[in-house]
Amino acid sequence: MTRETLTQIYELLYEAFGSQHWWPGETPFEIVIGAILTQNTSWANVNKAITHLKSASLLTPEGLYRIDASELAGLIRPAGYYNLKTKRLKSFIDWLFDNYDGQLTNLESVATDRLRSELLAIKGVGRETADSILLYALGRPVFVVDTYTARIMSRHGLIEPDADYEQLRDLFESNLPEDIKLYNEFHALLVRAGNKFCKPKARCPGCPLETHPHTLDVEHF
């Protein structure tokens, strides 16, 4: 695994799909909420939930802090796991108010490593959610790993099938320039490609990475 390989994968994906314009949210706070709602859930469903929150003028820290849990659950219902995600949204909001006066801008002065630790301590915020918040909402140079990243890299024989999250993150961060725009686009492209070609069981006909000999592997399919 080399820098060149990662760069070539990026270029192939960019050529195939173009700019993904991530994150699909208008404000840092909306991105945070979307990051929690999209856990193991399609973005189309999350978008419905976010639309409900916007319509109710509740897509603010204060709004979500004050709203009754059962009401919130009703609004985010289309996103699935709505009782669970209600607790997760509330735990994030409580953390934000308890420690940062309910304002995302107060996170700006906190070092990235410390912020990542604090986010991971919130119940309902795991590594992908924390890193998505750091990169897409807060503009920190953290590479976001997800199931597609692992599946695509594994099926192309580029990592061990049992590689864990931190190994994957380190692979990308160690072999790519520390470039927020690149991290942003690369993760988005991996999600796009995975969504289209790299399902858990289905074969991957037409996968753009097939055209790259170094990433071809019999285990791809």
Add this chain to the structure above:
DNA sequence: GACCAGGCACATC
């Protein structure tokens, strides 16, 4: 109906 979706916490071994 089967399969899948931009995970996570928790129980159990």
Add this chain to the structure above:
DNA sequence: GATGTGCATGGT
């Protein structure tokens, strides 16, 4: 540390 399970709606 590894593995299994519950959580849930909605699109293909």
